[in-house]
Amino acid sequence: KYEKIWLVFGILSLVIFLSIVGITAFGQGHTPAGGMDTIDPEKVSEIAPFDNPGVKQLDKNTYEVALVAKAFGYEPSEIKVPVGKEIIFTLTSTDVVHSFTIKDTKVNMMVVPGRITHKSYTFDKPGKYLVLCNEYCGTGHHFMSTEIEVY
Ligand code: CUA
Structure with a gap:
């Protein structure tokens, strides 16, 4: 029993x-968006928002900046965003692991091929901000940088 x-x-x-x-x-x-955003590194240029990277206004107070990191730079190289607005940085890499580190801010993103990384940030001062790569990514690593203009 x-x-x-x-x-x-x-x-x-x-x-x-x-x-x-x-x-x-x-x-x-x-x-598909749950947990981890994945992307085929070979098709980055065909998939939104990376098919048209750069600054895009989402609504009155929010902007998205889509960037592609690859040895040894960021695309597009010119980024201009307004002060006091929420900026969502959306990045991916097409080759190896890079970082997107905006000097003197809390933005320090790991940029991994096959993955989409987001980080929200609001600049409180206008000016030029230096962006550096903090992950060793090859011979050109030390030259990998760009600039963000906050107006
Ligand atoms: Cu890219 Cu170091």
């Missing part, structure tokens, strides 16, 4: 377990 109860209990547990696994897998499969 007891064996039968345990057998039923075991099957029930298994069914519940499999349902949870199934729901989790289903959920992840249907939420």
Whole structure:
């Protein structure tokens, strides 16, 4: 008698377990933006927003800056954003791991091929901000930089 109860209990547990696994897998499969944003590094130039990189105004107070990092620079090289607005930096790399580090700010992003990284930042002072690569990415690493103009 007891064996039968345990057998039923075991099957029930298994069914519940499999349902949870199934729901989790289903959920992840249907939420492309959930968790980690991935991108095919070879198709970066065809996928939004990297098919048209640069500064884009999303709404009254929000801008997105889409940039592609590759040895040894950032595309596009000219970035102009307004002061006091939320700037969402969206980056990916087409080759190796780089970083997007804006000097004297809290922005220090890892830029990984195959992944899309976002970071929101609001500049409180106009001026020119130096951007450097903090991840060793090859012979040109020390020259990898750009500038952001905040107006
Ligand atoms: Cu790119 Cu170091």
